[in-house]
Amino acid sequence: MSAVADVRDQILALLAETHAAGEVKLPSERALASRFSVSRSTVREALRGLADQGGIVANHGSAWVVQTGTKQLVQALGLQLQFGELTHDQLLESRLVIEPPVASLAAQRRSVEDLAELQRLYLFMSEAETDSEFLRYDIAFHEQLARCTGNGYFVLAVTPLLVTLSETRQESLVEPSRRPMVLDEHRTILDAIHARDSATAGSAMREHIGSFARSVGLAIVMDAVAPRRRAAGGSTARPRKAAAAKRQPKESDG
Amino acid sequence: MSAVADVRDQILALLAETHAAGEVKLPSERALASRFSVSRSTVREALRGLADQGGIVANHGSAWVVQTGTKQLVQALGLQLQFGELTHDQLLESRLVIEPPVASLAAQRRSVEDLAELQRLYLFMSEAETDSEFLRYDIAFHEQLARCTGNGYFVLAVTPLLVTLSETRQESLVEPSRRPMVLDEHRTILDAIHARDSATAGSAMREHIGSFARSVGLAIVMDAVAPRRRAAGGSTARPRKAAAAKRQPKESDG
């Protein structure tokens, strides 16, 4: 194993101990280098790696401290999105799978503070002057919705999708009629969240994403991703209309 | 902004261009250092950061190349789980949201090769001698299922969940009765995929995850994440029984 990877694991192990003991500060880079018998450069690279994985953060003049955050993780996902072979259709399909149930959960679990933040973002959105400002609050709204679930993974899973799709979304907002429509759809979702109506929240989100898909001309098979309860009996196939999107051969995974 | 973060972004931008042009190799560290007017150390830290975010990989003697993969992403998520705010319950809940629709899509879109791979993994699983071997093929089965959708993002979103939960799963497999049960559940899913029965595939996956949740004693509100179709009309509230899971106050995000 390479030295930096080795040091990375050792730091990780050290971190596991100290963090369990309530300590969040790491020894200095020089101390770590001495302890692991490597150069400070190597230690720094290992720390940088950990930092960009979202586990620790540097404080100039002070020490590295444990501070988990989703930003780097979202960035990492964004990297995959950028260099992977994902199309906008696929990203949108992913949203269609994840966001409706997220909206449902949000309706059930949102705190009053969550709701207030959601309303605040809706207000800002309605008062936005520029398209980019509108878009920013739009993304923030969806992100906050994920936060309402109390499950950080949904924020993690949804945010990169929103951000990566944002260019496309900006184009979609060029249509003058689109903006009030988006606002109206968000209003419907917001009301459902307010009423803790999880079913309506889910279906409203579904329609919202579908509406967006149509406006940007993406071909999403809406029905494909919303399985009804199993039809009683039917043990054999029910092929539907053979949507079967295009498939690339086989991608290997590093 | 710090120099390394700055360089990181510039490399990212450079990567966006070259990668779009079909190039996967980066200029040498020395060339990058010269181009950006920084030291090689700085470039290396930036590269290390990108590498640990999963976008590029180093080849000793050759150049850094773009190579997307889920490994680092899994590692990063593990960090969040270890030090951060993600619990096993939340990860499992995330699986409950994502995997059933993924199974449904897989049933619709799987190619014959996909199916063959799925069957192969099932076979290996049934013949596994050790628990860890069984577990490995179990994870591979779920991962392949995501691959069947043809949407890479599902692989991205599901794999870290599977791997991170794997320790817990290994514990769950200690129960002697659990293994044939898992095998049986996978069989049901596999049959549905084979028959292109998307509805059954989804519900079978749902039950599979629920079964797992029970076996490890995780409290998942199964009903919470499966919104039915909206009851016609109802514009006002339908509060349900106010599930409202526990929420922590407000987490700040680094």
Place this chain on the structure above:
DNA sequence: CTGCGATATTGGACGGACCAATTTTCAACA
């Protein structure tokens, strides 16, 4: 005891050096 300045510590960045793995070059050879 308090406030503030000097000092020590820490992360940030630099540049050079050497090694090891790989690629490229090119001359000797068939």
Place this chain on the structure above:
DNA sequence: TGTTGAAAATTGGTCCGTCCAATATCGCAG
């Protein structure tokens, strides 16, 4: 002419020492 294989150039991996800037700590004056 085409091939092979050794030498040279290139590239990442690691180490060292140096300087700077931000922060923390200490100690003295009030």
